[in-house]
Amino acid sequence: xxxxxxxxFAILRHALLLLGAAFMLAPFVWMIxxxxxxxxxxxxxxxxxxxxxxAVVENYTAAFTKAPLLWFLLNGVIVTISIFALQVLVxxxxxxxxxxxxxxxxxxxxxxxxxxxxxxPHAISVPLFxxxxxxxxxxxxxxxxxxxxxxxxxxxxxxQFFMTVPDxxxxxxxxxxxxxxxxxxxxMLPTAIPALTAFGIFSVVAHWNDYFWPLIxxxxxxxxxxxxxxxxxxxxxxGTDFGPLMAAATIVIAPxxxxxxxxxxxxxxxxxxxxxx
Amino acid sequence: xxxxxxxxxTKNFGRxxxxxxxxxxxRAGEFMTLVGPxxxxxxxxxxxxxxxxxQSSGSVRIADTPVDSLxxxxxxxxxxxxxxxxxxxxxxxxxxxxxxxxxxxxxxxxWPYLGAFMPGARGIERAIAAEVEAVAAMLDIGHLLxxxxxxxxxxxxxxxxxxxxxxxxxxxxxxxxxxxxxxAKLRVHMRAEIAQLxxxxxxxxxYVTHDQAEAMTMSDRIAVMxxxxxxxxxxxxxxxxxxxxxxxxxxxxxxKINVLPAIVRPDGGLAVEDSVIPVEAAAPxxxxxxxxxxxxxxxxxxxxxxxxxxxxxxxxxLGSDILVHVRVGESGQPPLVVRTAPNGHxxxxxxxxxxxxxxxxxxxxxxxxxRIGVGAARRREVAHG
Amino acid sequence: MVDxxxxxxxxxxxxxxxxxxxxxxxxxxxxxxALCTPAVVLMLALLVGPILAVMALSVTDYQLGAxxxxxxxxxxxxxxFGDRVFWISLTNTMIYVAIVVPGSVLLGLGVALxxxxxxxxxxFYRAVFFLPVMATLIAMAIVWEFMLHPQFxxxxxxxxxxxxxxxxxxxxxxxxxxxxxTIGIWQAVGFNMVLFLAGIVSIPRFLxxxxxxxxxxxAWERFRLVTWPxxxxxxxxxxxxxxxxxxxxxxxxxxLTKGGPNKATEVLLYSMYAEGFEFFRSGYAAAITVIFLVFxxxxxxxxxxxxxxxxxxx
Numbered sequence: 001x002x003x004x005x006x007x008x009f010a011i012l013r014h015a016l017l018l019l020g021a022a023f024m025l026a027p028f029v030w031m032i033x034x035x036x037x038x039x040x041x042x043x044x045x046x047x048x049x050x051x052x053x054x055a056v057v058e059n060y061t062a063a064f065t066k067a068p069l070l071w072f073l074l075n076g077v078i079v080t081i082s083i084f085a086l087q088v089l090v091x092x093x094x095x096x097x098x099x100x101x102x103x104x105x106x107x108x109x110x111x112x113x114x115x116x117x118x119x120x121p122h123a124i125s126v127p128l129f130x131x132x133x134x135x136x137x138x139x140x141x142x143x144x145x146x147x148x149x150x151x152x153x154x155x156x157x158x159x160q161f162f163m164t165v166p167d168x169x170x171x172x173x174x175x176x177x178x179x180x181x182x183x184x185x186x187x188m189l190p191t192a193i194p195a196l197t198a199f200g201i202f203s204v205v206a207h208w209n210d211y212f213w214p215l216i217x218x219x220x221x222x223x224x225x226x227x228x229x230x231x232x233x234x235x236x237x238x239g240t241d242f243g244p245l246m247a248a249a250t251i252v253i254a255p256x257x258x259x260x261x262x263x264x265x266x267x268x269x270x271x272x273x274x275x276x277x
Numbered sequence: 278x279x280x281x282x283x284x285x286x287t288k289n290f291g292r293x294x295x296x297x298x299x300x301x302x303x304r305a306g307e308f309m310t311l312v313g314p315x316x317x318x319x320x321x322x323x324x325x326x327x328x329x330x331x332q333s334s335g336s337v338r339i340a341d342t343p344v345d346s347l348x349x350x351x352x353x354x355x356x357x358x359x360x361x362x363x364x365x366x367x368x369x370x371x372x373x374x375x376x377x378x379x380x381x382x383x384x385x386x387x388w389p390y391l392g393a394f395m396p397g398a399r400g401i402e403r404a405i406a407a408e409v410e411a412v413a414a415m416l417d418i419g420h421l422l423x424x425x426x427x428x429x430x431x432x433x434x435x436x437x438x439x440x441x442x443x444x445x446x447x448x449x450x451x452x453x454x455x456x457x458x459x460x461a462k463l464r465v466h467m468r469a470e471i472a473q474l475x476x477x478x479x480x481x482x483x484y485v486t487h488d489q490a491e492a493m494t495m496s497d498r499i500a501v502m503x504x505x506x507x508x509x510x511x512x513x514x515x516x517x518x519x520x521x522x523x524x525x526x527x528x529x530x531x532x533k534i535n536v537l538p539a540i541v542r543p544d545g546g547l548a549v550e551d552s553v554i555p556v557e558a559a560a561p562x563x564x565x566x567x568x569x570x571x572x573x574x575x576x577x578x579x580x581x582x583x584x585x586x587x588x589x590x591x592x593x594x595l596g597s598d599i600l601v602h603v604r605v606g607e608s609g610q611p612p613l614v615v616r617t618a619p620n621g622h623x624x625x626x627x628x629x630x631x632x633x634x635x636x637x638x639x640x641x642x643x644x645x646x647x648r649i650g651v652g653a654a655r656r657r658e659v660a661h662g
Numbered sequence: 663m664v665d666x667x668x669x670x671x672x673x674x675x676x677x678x679x680x681x682x683x684x685x686x687x688x689x690x691x692x693x694x695x696a697l698c699t700p701a702v703v704l705m706l707a708l709l710v711g712p713i714l715a716v717m718a719l720s721v722t723d724y725q726l727g728a729x730x731x732x733x734x735x736x737x738x739x740x741x742x743f744g745d746r747v748f749w750i751s752l753t754n755t756m757i758y759v760a761i762v763v764p765g766s767v768l769l770g771l772g773v774a775l776x777x778x779x780x781x782x783x784x785x786f787y788r789a790v791f792f793l794p795v796m797a798t799l800i801a802m803a804i805v806w807e808f809m810l811h812p813q814f815x816x817x818x819x820x821x822x823x824x825x826x827x828x829x830x831x832x833x834x835x836x837x838x839x840x841x842x843x844t845i846g847i848w849q850a851v852g853f854n855m856v857l858f859l860a861g862i863v864s865i866p867r868f869l870x871x872x873x874x875x876x877x878x879x880x881a882w883e884r885f886r887l888v889t890w891p892x893x894x895x896x897x898x899x900x901x902x903x904x905x906x907x908x909x910x911x912x913x914x915x916x917x918l919t920k921g922g923p924n925k926a927t928e929v930l931l932y933s934m935y936a937e938g939f940e941f942f943r944s945g946y947a948a949a950i951t952v953i954f955l956v957f958x959x960x961x962x963x964x965x966x967x968x969x970x971x972x973x974x975x976x
């Protein structure tokens with residue numbers, strides 16, 4: 001490159017970035033550090049990063065036993081996986097029809113999809129809550145999953161992706177005698193894996209971390225999702241037992257953070273989709 | 278206007294050697310073309326001259342002054358890029374003005390909105406505007422000054438890029454494949470325009486292209502590059518008719534030069550396929566050499582009297598010329614191409630035909646690809662005998 | 663084609679292929695309807711219906727569990743506009759947005775530029791700054807709460823080291839909103855950084871070469887001539903997205919302050935939540951939702967306009 005960066009600039013760059021990184025990482029470091037400490041070392045009047053006496057086992061055992069943390073995590077997995085699977089099941093056929101089939105009302109349908117894209121999920125929480133109350137599915141897995149099985153964003157995204165798939169591929173499948181339904185699952189689905197991966201990451205992260213909607217519809221402890229679970233854990237332990245609380249927080253963020261660190265690029269792609277929404 | 282001396286330039290990207298000790302003297306006011314297949318290092322060499330890339334070793338001198346430690350800004354060269362590299366958010370006029378504004382205005386005078394109110398700024402801006410208009414008029418883009426590059430055709434953008442380079446009156450122009458994004462027709466037209474521009478400005482041009490036709494039609498001299506080295510530097514005529522290396526001979530010219538493997542016979546003649554070509558090769562007997570001749574330097578002849586014999590494999594009628602492809606011998610050699618004038622004679626596919634090389638001495642290249650001398654003394658006599 | 667058809671006199675109409683074509687088209691349309699039906703039904707039931715319902719609800723006095731409801735016109739809106747808390751809530755939301763947007767956009771841009779300005783540590787820094795985007799905000803909010811603990815929190819302990827008096831970060835009405843905004847920035851920087859990184863990478867290298875040949879005297883001038891204008895569209899886009907996202911602030915408020923102390927951190931979505939799901943005044947909550955919706959839609963329209971102009975500077 002023409003601009004020959006000097007050593008001074010390189011040092012300045014790293015200094016500034018490290019300063020920012022310290023701010024970004026501080027909560028994570030403090031969380032993990034606290035989760036390792038016995039309570040005698042948590043309540044100190046000075047900063048101590050690494051405890052004299054490790055209390056890892058105690059804290060993490062407490063986190064798993066004082067509240068059914070494992071159960072919360074399982075709920076999180078059940079809910080996010082169900083949501084994603086159903087989203088694909090609903091969105092993919094519709095996206096295929098919108099991109100590759102000719103039928104009356106196609107333009108209108110796509111316009112509706114685009115309009116629905118504008119609806120923020122918070123804005124429909126009151127009527128949805130009333131609806132679920134009416135049909136009696138509040139405080140259930142169904143209440144956590146049902147509002148999200150229609151993802152207009154998913155339809156939009158997959159439709160845009162399918163537009164780039166050559167028509168010849170579909171015509172070839174038709175020549176082979178595959179039905180339109182078959183084409184969706186046996187031809188389009190395999191080609192759409194990259195886009196679906198990005199959408200899947202987007203969807204799983206969004207719903208694993210979602211707090212607003214579960215907070216509204218869930219009461220029973222056995223249905224709490226990880227964010228609700230860790231919040232409930234805090235309310236029980238308020239102000240007393242930070243070690244296990246931080247251990248619980250660590251456990252709740254761990255699955256996504258580990259997955260992220262292992263597949264950074266894909267995750268960043270997936271999350272950046274939020275910006276398109 | 279200045280000469281540019283390139284002295285022992287080497288460039289490594291990691292372990293790959295892109296340029297190996299390249300020497301090249303470009304005279305003041307000369308139109309020098311660097312030509313070669315993609316990846317031969319010609320663009321890298323140009324960027325090193327520009328200062329956009331730093332050489333691993335060697336030195337560049339402009340007007341006898343070493344510039345190796347100078348930034349591009351201080352080398353006083355202008356460059357036209359393959360992609361034109363116009364600033365998309367600036368109008369044509371603003372684009373052309375950039376080099377002048379960057380050099381003549383002080384930092385505070387370039388402030389957006391406020392800059393114009395700084396002392397002295399107005400006068401300089403006015404002078405710049407006048408120069409921009411003059412250059413635009415010269416390039417016939419005066420009516421486009423208020424447009425954005427996105428609204429222009431490829432050819433117009435090309436002119437704007439030229440304008441931005443010219444406005445500063447640099448010591449030399451560097452052009453990196455400037456025509457390769459244009460359609461074929463416009464490319465031919467712009468060739469002529471750039472050549473005229475060079476004549477009018479009289480400035481040194483270094484022009485990089487992979488298109489040998491561009492090199493042949495525009496240059497004073499051509500430097501043929503391959504694998505990071507300059508193989509030959511000479512006028513288009515010399516490079517075409519008198520190549521010093523088989524790779525140069527094969528790269529320059531379309532259709533490609535014909536090449537046949539041959540063995541030097543004890544009497545100095547050449548054994549080619551099943552015939553003997555009576556020339557005197559300056560190489561030891563038994564040496565494998567390559568015999569080459571251009572399609573227009575051979576004649577179709579009666580097979581009985583010609584040096585080479587074969588069958589017509591394919592005929593291409595170009596209107597002005599006819600290219601006759603002749604398959605010689607049984608080996609997998611690609612057919613030889615002979616260019617003839619259309620004279621009403623129909624050449625049949627499969628027809629037996631001879632190729633007569635007597636009108637002009639063929640080129641000979643040794644084992645290492647370098648040119649070997651050919652004695653012509655006995656050739657004529659035997660060929661006709 | 664057309665000329666041909668005219669030339670030909672009275673061919674027997676509809677060749678076999680045409681009839682086949684119509685049949686194929688019909689079958690294709692039937693398949694399309696079948697494929698779209700689940701999505702359409704769900705869209706109507708879970709998106710279109712509710713959004714219409716929220717508007718309808720906002721002009722009723724409905725409360726959860728009530729046997730009946732009555733049309734009360736704009737009374738909910740009148741009550742809302744007359745309510746001091748609503749205005750506090752709206753103002754707080756605006757202040758929050760006004761801090762988080764510039765803060766996270768400028769920091770995101772700065773970090774992205776610094777990361778791209780060198781070769782070493784790129785992946786590391788990108789991962790570190792993106793980490794808060796990934797981590798469950800609720801869990802991290804609880805961590806922040808502990809960090810901000812007046813006695814044992816890291817923040818006050820660090821301040822003590824440099825001799826600054828400890829603060830009651832979350833219970834001091836003058837500080838709480840700004841603390842929440844800081845957490846908001848912490849969470850949003852990485853997201854904006856990623857969008858800026860994509861923007862920077864897509865700036866063609868040759869423009870920088872051209873700038874160098876044109877004689878830019880300094881890195882700052884190069885930024886002004888190339889980087890900043892080329893990032894213009896991305897920046898606008900990032901600003902709008904961040905506005906929309908920070909307008910929806912809720913999680914941190916609910917966990918850390920519950921809108922307090924003394925409404926100092928009451929924000930729009932929190933008001934809506936409290937009215938709708940704690941006091942079950944569905945009609946009134948719907949009215950707040952409509953206001954919320956108006957703001958978000960306004961921002962979304964701006965964003966859509968930007969997205970549509972994919973080809974910039976034309």
